[in-house]
Amino acid sequence: MSDLLDRRLVFVTGKGGVGKTTVAAALGLLAAGRGRRALVCEMEPRGDLQSAFECGPTSYVPRPVSDGLFAMSMDTEAALREYLRINLRLPLAGRISSVAQALDFVATAAPGVREVLTVGKLCYEVRERHYDFVVVDASATGHIVGHLAAPLGIHDLVRRGVVEEQTRWMLDILDDPAQTGVVVVSTAEEMPVTEALELTDRIGPETGVHLAAVIVNRVLPELFGRAEEATFASLSAPAVIDELAELLGEDPRAVSEVFSAARLAVRMRRVGSAHLERLRSGLPPDTPLLLLPFLFGRSHGPRAIHQMAELLAEELPT
């Protein structure tokens, strides 16, 4: 079984719009398909998972979305309430809401507390072995470092009290590469690659969490090999187009349009390849780089996620 799916806590990040949710959902499906009890959690509760699985609304309470796979949305206040209930066993049953409110206030005011609560919730699920595999549809490249660095930051800031102990065990899970990893998703485009490379440089040193893999989504197929490209060029001559139109009994303009579409695809693929190469050469050596093809038929919904999971399975080393 692959190294990636052997981990217990995987954060999926990447520039906005590259398909983080789809990849996280597909990883969850894959893990569940291999018999592991899996949880996929969206950090920003925008309904992305709901829309991906076409299930009902997701909430802080995980709901089953597929065999062995559960989905939840992060909710800081709920995380805080749960934290108070579990860790402090406060003898304040009736007043817990006002305490929660007070702490929520501190959480809002003291940045990092909020992040610690949410990352802490995920670590907790791992520590308590409620799930074998927790995959997080995490925040985008711009914010993930701040998010994952929060336990470390708070740990340095708060040198005693329960929080100090609490961040210690979280850090033990987070910086253990056998348990936790970050997956950076990109597309073969300029900014996603630039952000992916920036992030792969920063993530380890600044958060202590290890880079597990880089996944490039929506990779366009190669239309022609070198020899075929030459043939395509000769076929594109106006005389050949006219002849082809004649043979087919169609308007030469329609034939031209079909050829233009091929040129468009070739150019798009070529630009993408250059970015892919830049990514490949900029990554730390030995970083697993997985490629997922562009899905022409369907880009969204449960069917797309299942296809993605199958394609990912082919890419993962066994």
Add this chain to the structure above:
Amino acid sequence: MSAVTTPGGLDRLLATKEVVVACGPGGVGKTTVAAALGAAAAAVGGGRVLVLTVDPARRLADALRLPRVGNEETQIPEDAFRAAGVRPRGELWAAMLDTKASWDALVRRHARTRRDAEAILSNPLYRNITGRFAKSHEYIAMERLYELHAEGRYDLLVVDTPPALEALDFVDAPQMMADFFSSRLLRWLTAPLRFRVLGVASRPFSQIGDRILGTQFLEDVGRFFLLLETMHEGFVDRARQVSALLRAEQTTFMIVTTPEAVPVQEAERFVTSLRRRSLHLGLLVANKVLPGTLLDPGAQRVAEALAERSAELSADLAALLGGTAAPEQVRLVLEEIGSNHANLRLVALRQAELLGELAAAHETTVTIPQLTGDVVDLAGLVEIGRYLYPG
């Protein structure tokens, strides 16, 4: 191939506006479109245009190929326009937002004394906030926008906000701040420091807080808010003015999206959110749209025939090419051409459906075609800008 529907014309829209706030989902090319709008407005419309980008990833710097854009405003040299084959009628300026420097300036402006300001700036919590507080980007961006607008050095300001729906929360910032400063919890927190003894009201919280967070941390928190409170009026006042500018006549919003399922859903949420807050939506831009010719039925018949009759066609065509390519090779190429068209057509069909949805969501919708290369220079921006700002 540009399906531009601009009732009234964008130039006319921009003639009455001084501020354009770009928003929309991530990954749709929002930064590029915002920069292109700025470039086109400067080139065609004239006047002095500033593009302000707030993203920490320095994307605008990349799009404009500037070595580094700091908090300072930098003019894009006229040479760059000339190299792009354009004689600009106006000036194009660009600036990045340095969140930390902007927060520091804000604190210095509103603190009662220099000592207060330094105390806040050196508080560990404050240092944490400016570096890590995600939401702070959005507010500080609007604050900077307000400042630039008030300085009056530009005819048009184009701002690229962080790609989050919650980004629109900045409009509610004044109320949020006012609530924050007047909250009872804030009093609880700061009471022990104010009176130097634990007040009755604050004791239960302090005890619990102490167990959870530790005394030092609580004291830092309390001290921080005590100082912050001194800036209360200044902050809330300012936030009110910022909010007023966003709602003003001279401000408009531009939503940028791509014709794909998730971004379109999000764009629709932006439309709703703007309406609910009575913010002016000037323009909805669909970026990276495949050519409409992909949907031509004649082309579809050709593509199908290429795939189905490839063997027969390749024999004829190979003969025509005079033996430069083997029939087998020609057959493979024809099949690839056919199946590629079928693939792209599927995507174009989906896009057409989604574009229809977008057009229904807002009357002024502009489409920008899928480009086959990256925007590497001003010429690229100007080219995109032509779809936004024809003329």
